[in-house]
Amino acid sequence: MSAPKTRRRGAATIDLVLCSARHGRLHVLVTKSAGGTPVLPYAWSAEGEGLEQAARELARDVAGHPAAWLASGAATSAKRHPAGAALSVPFIGVMGPTVVVPSGSAWHAVDALPALAPRQKAMAEGALDTLRLHMDLAPVAFRLLPAVFTLSELQQAYELLLGRHLHKASFRRALQAAYLVAPTDEWRSEGRGRPAQLFQYAPRKRRGNHRSVRFDLIGR
Amino acid sequence: MSAPKTRRRGAATIDLVLCSARHGRLHVLVTKSAGGTPVLPYAWSAEGEGLEQAARELARDVAGHPAAWLASGAATSAKRHPAGAALSVPFIGVMGPTVVVPSGSAWHAVDALPALAPRQKAMAEGALDTLRLHMDLAPVAFRLLPAVFTLSELQQAYELLLGRHLHKASFRRALQAAYLVAPTDEWRSEGRGRPAQLFQYAPRKRRGNHRSVRFDLIGR
């Protein structure tokens, strides 16, 4: 090893808030530190490696799967980080519901987290806001699902992200109009009730589809 | 608590992309380094001070005015920073069009910037995307204007942010429906044409105004 060079590891951590939809609620992947206390996965930022690249590798390492979608959140130096980092950059990732994580890690409902260090707690609680911020521009909801899904599952993913109930017929009509999904030949029988057709995310190019300005969201 | 630490330079900079609308285009405040080369205002992050707080102080220092709106962007370690920082956290701020900056600083159109260091260039070019991302949730367009403004000015601010032309009557109808502005008693005569009534940003509480899901934006 070389001489202790404090800058080598960087003064900042990359903290991963890996999200998944389980039982109708947003869950976050929590691992355990060497001491056994629960922590979000994190890594020291290394010079010469891109932050997002590092976050992707961290996600693959810790979940055994690449994240289906990833975005960075607001960097913060507030409160206490488990590693004592001066600065932390959160990355919010998304994965399908069937990913099985290695022992030592577990999915926790985002509103029932174990006792994380304050900074990580804040980052996890901000994850839903980040997802909401991006869901109109990126197919976040689709990335919470497997490659093939039913329309009811897709609607549930949207309801989870939006935090409100959607009307079935309206949802499907809007989806149809957007040419975002394509039906497959498969159908899935869930036990009771009529089997559901399976769809996949297959966006097709559309016209310049200008809609009105969204004043209605400003000011809560 | 932690022992009192010297306020040492962290390994990260806070870089300010201060935006303002001038002559129908988005402008960014650019200052000069000690050597005379153009740079975005930046500061080393100090332990014990919040990042956003530091960015607010930086804005006030460099423009003589507090930012009317501020949000953090995606932290990056890519490319070269003028101070050689390993990591940089951009903050995107917004100010009214009448702010006069001290000599040494100047407003530059965001698509005609002087030769900034690559990392700062990327951060400045990403500013409009950040503003667009937030404009549906926060009154970004209003913060590009003085406290009192005409509806035509407001429409121009929206057109600048959206990058497209809006229809006057539709814009005003949507604005009316959102109860976002209140008229003042003042009118402004701009020279030719009918005088315009002045308005101010005054959001009023509205019902749970749910609109449909925005599939139409996903996938470009």
Place this chain on the structure above:
DNA sequence: GACATTAGTCGCGGTTTGTTACCTATTGCC
């Protein structure tokens, strides 16, 4: 006064949307 210019409004017609109702396919039970 005629005209150009900018502000602000009205209303028609097509589109979108919330909602109710209905139809279809499957399971479980008698």
Place this chain on the structure above:
DNA sequence: GGCAATAGGTAACAAACCGCGACTAATGTC
């Protein structure tokens, strides 16, 4: 098989919304 229960999927209507062109209003210029 017959039938209730359950869940997927569609049709159709009324109301709200939106793009758009046309209109009125106030001011300055010639």
